[in-house]
Amino acid sequence: MAYIHLDGVxxxxxxxxxxxxxxxxxxxxxxxxxLGPSGSGKTTLLRIIAGLERPTTGRVLIDGEDVTELPPHKxxxxxxxxxxxxxxxxxxxxxLAFPLRMLKLPKGEIEARVEWVVGILALRGLEKRYPNQLxxxxxxxxxxxxxxxxxxxxxxxDEPLANLDRELRQEMEVEIRKHQTDLGIPxxxxxxxxxxxxxxxxxIAVVRGGRIEDFASRTDIYDRPKTxxxxxxxxxxxRFTGTAATAGGTIxxxxxxxxxxxxxxxxxxxxxxxxxxxxNEKVRLRPASAGGAxxxxxxxxxxxxxxxxxxxxxxxxxxxxxxxVASRPRSEAEFTEGAEVVACxxxxxxxxxxxxxxxx
Amino acid sequence: xxxxxxxxxPGKIALLATVAVSYLFLYLPVVHIGLASFARNSNFPxxxxxxxxxxxxxxxxxxxxxxxxNSLIIGIFAALLSTALAGLATIGLxxxxxxxxxxxxxxxxxxxxxxxxxxxxxxxxFNGLFLGLQGNMISAILANTVHCFSYALLIIxxxxxxxxxxxxxxxxxxxxxxxxxxxxxxxxxxxxxLLGAFIVTFIMAFNNLEISFYLLGATPTLPSAAWGALRxxxxxxxxxxxxxxxLIVFALLAIMFVLMxxxxxxxxxxxxxxxxxx
Numbered sequence: 028m029a030y031i032h033l034d035g036v037x038x039x040x041x042x043x044x045x046x047x048x049x050x051x052x053x054x055x056x057x058x059x060x061x062l063g064p065s066g067s068g069k070t071t072l073l074r075i076i077a078g079l080e081r082p083t084t085g086r087v088l089i090d091g092e093d094v095t096e097l098p099p100h101k102x103x104x105x106x107x108x109x110x111x112x113x114x115x116x117x118x119x120x121x122x123l124a125f126p127l128r129m130l131k132l133p134k135g136e137i138e139a140r141v142e143w144v145v146g147i148l149a150l151r152g153l154e155k156r157y158p159n160q161l162x163x164x165x166x167x168x169x170x171x172x173x174x175x176x177x178x179x180x181x182x183x184x185d186e187p188l189a190n191l192d193r194e195l196r197q198e199m200e201v202e203i204r205k206h207q208t209d210l211g212i213p214x215x216x217x218x219x220x221x222x223x224x225x226x227x228x229x230x231i232a233v234v235r236g237g238r239i240e241d242f243a244s245r246t247d248i249y250d251r252p253k254t255x256x257x258x259x260x261x262x263x264x265x266r267f268t269g270t271a272a273t274a275g276g277t278i279x280x281x282x283x284x285x286x287x288x289x290x291x292x293x294x295x296x297x298x299x300x301x302x303x304x305x306x307n308e309k310v311r312l313r314p315a316s317a318g319g320a321x322x323x324x325x326x327x328x329x330x331x332x333x334x335x336x337x338x339x340x341x342x343x344x345x346x347x348x349x350x351x352v353a354s355r356p357r358s359e360a361e362f363t364e365g366a367e368v369v370a371c372x373x374x375x376x377x378x379x380x381x382x383x384x385x386x387x
Numbered sequence: 388x389x390x391x392x393x394x395x396x397p398g399k400i401a402l403l404a405t406v407a408v409s410y411l412f413l414y415l416p417v418v419h420i421g422l423a424s425f426a427r428n429s430n431f432p433x434x435x436x437x438x439x440x441x442x443x444x445x446x447x448x449x450x451x452x453x454x455x456x457n458s459l460i461i462g463i464f465a466a467l468l469s470t471a472l473a474g475l476a477t478i479g480l481x482x483x484x485x486x487x488x489x490x491x492x493x494x495x496x497x498x499x500x501x502x503x504x505x506x507x508x509x510x511x512x513f514n515g516l517f518l519g520l521q522g523n524m525i526s527a528i529l530a531n532t533v534h535c536f537s538y539a540l541l542i543i544x545x546x547x548x549x550x551x552x553x554x555x556x557x558x559x560x561x562x563x564x565x566x567x568x569x570x571x572x573x574x575x576x577x578x579x580x581l582l583g584a585f586i587v588t589f590i591m592a593f594n595n596l597e598i599s600f601y602l603l604g605a606t607p608t609l610p611s612a613a614w615g616a617l618r619x620x621x622x623x624x625x626x627x628x629x630x631x632x633x634l635i636v637f638a639l640l641a642i643m644f645v646l647m648x649x650x651x652x653x654x655x656x657x658x659x660x661x662x663x664x665x
Binding site: 077078079098099100104105106108110112114115116125126129130173177183 | 551553554556557558559560561562563564565567571572575576
């Protein structure tokens with residue numbers, strides 16, 4: 028029996044199903060991300076776990092107890108909000124002590140726990156300040172501290188880093204994951220940012236249109252996307268569309284001067300419209316003078332722009348079918364803008380799906 | 388304080404003159420009555436011959452003492468009742484009314500558009516005919532509460548509009564029951580708005596003539612005593628009475644102003660700079 032169970036949970040607003048028959052089992056030491064575009068229902072799902080929304084159907088179980096009918100204050104959960112939502116009329120100390128006072132802990136215990144959380148989140152010296160006297164990063168730490176101080180059964184995080192700048196965000200990612208490991212309680216982390224989900228999670232649930240598209244380890248989600256949506260949403264990919272042709276264990280699609288070949292897979296029939304995805308970093312480059320442009324999974328292209336990303340360079344290539352992006356480590360041979368190149372990738376790095384109806 | 392002559396453009400002078408004349412028009416009568424009530428030559432107190440005779444006469448008049456007591460009672464209880472009801476109604480409107488909120492709001496503020504005379508008369512008739520109630524202090528308080536409620540609702544609603552109800556979510560997630568959430572988080576953040584509504588509705592009910600006039604009959608309130616006294620000519624006590632009422636109102640507004648200026652209280656008004664991080 029998993030620590031947290033969502034059993035056929037749905038939520039209906041008017042005629043719209045914001046959450047649609049979600050089943051999930053989360054273990055006690057797991058860091059799980061709910062990753063999806065805005066409006067996909069991931070925050071609603073989190074609020075259902077918190078008890079702030081009542082599911083239309085389905086059950087929520089935490090630590091073996093059915094909490095579906097329990098109000099939020101009786102669930103023993105805690106939450107970190109995107110807007111922090113610190114109590115503006117209370118000092119940092121009082122904000123941190125709030126969950127403990129609600130637990131009716133003795134005064135000494137409250138002081139000790141606040142002291143502990145002030146220590147691990149580097150908030151010393153700020154205890155007497157009010158939230159409006161803190162920077163965004165400090166407010167975020169207080170919000171996180173308020174979430175951790177009561178040692179909840181589960182910590183729910185709703186896009187907690189969305190309002191921070193990039194550098195601070197990356198620092199906090201490391202810190203949040205560290206606290207989760209140290210405390211050994213499950214964190215459920217809602218985000219639309221795939222980098223955040225990939226950097227911290229054990230498992231990622233990709234949410235789309237109120238449903239869980241896939242719930243798997245982060246490496247599976249990234250390396251072996253189960254659906255075209257995941258292939259497009261997670262990581263950065265190049266997309267090719269065409270008609271599938273199966274022959275002798277391989278499946279190929281041709282068009283615009285490139286032939287893409289990969290091993291056959293179930294679910295794709297001969298003659299079906301398909302979309303192939305190749306991740307940017309799986310595309311290799313060599314000078315056009317090296318030849319071999321006619322082979323499968325190979326195309327001739329011209330470097331249009333080079334975008335430096337520090338450790339790697341992104342080459343935006345123009346070819347007869349449009350644009351293609353290749354991310355290469357800076358340690359490799361570099362190409363300048365205007366260079367003629369041959370781009371290629373391994374058959375195993377092609378993700379193939381039936382083309383979505385909407386033609387995207 | 389050095390002001391360059393070039394700054395005094397004709398447009399600016401005209402503007403300042405208009406402002407000055409407007410304020411004089413508004414406040415000269417009040418100042419005149421104020422001077423008159425502290426002067427022996429109360430009919431034309433220029434220059435005033437200072438004296439407390441008129442004030443003493445007012446305070447030794449038992450009619451005005453009773454009237455003051457009644458007005459205070461009506462003001463305080465009507466203000467308490469209408470502020471409490473309007474606070475609850477606003478929370479209900481904002482949190483639970485959903486799509487029908489505009490309809491409820493329209494019903495709540497409709498009494499604003501009913502003349503107070505009509506409210507007084509119809510309350511008297513209805514209470515007498517159907518409830519068998521005589522006009523008395525309680526029915527006067529209730530009738531005052533009707534229109535005070537609408538004002539209080541508007542005051543509280545404009546201020547609660549800024550309240551972030553997700554703070555309630557945060558409190559509940561961290562273990563506070565709904566009642567605890569209200570007293571720990573909601574009330575400490577909205578009570579200045581409630582106090583503002585209380586002060587304004589108190590002044591309204593305290594100063595109300597029409598409703599009290601019909602529902603109280605012979606029981607005097609300050610406005611009805613003043614109105615009654617008028618029929619026998621303007622007596623100096625009336626000057627003193629007007630000044631006292633003005634002083635009470637002015638003192639209340641001054642308290643609100645000072646509290647806001649010192650940042651001690653915001654009455655729901657929160658400057659933008661306070662909300663962003665330093």
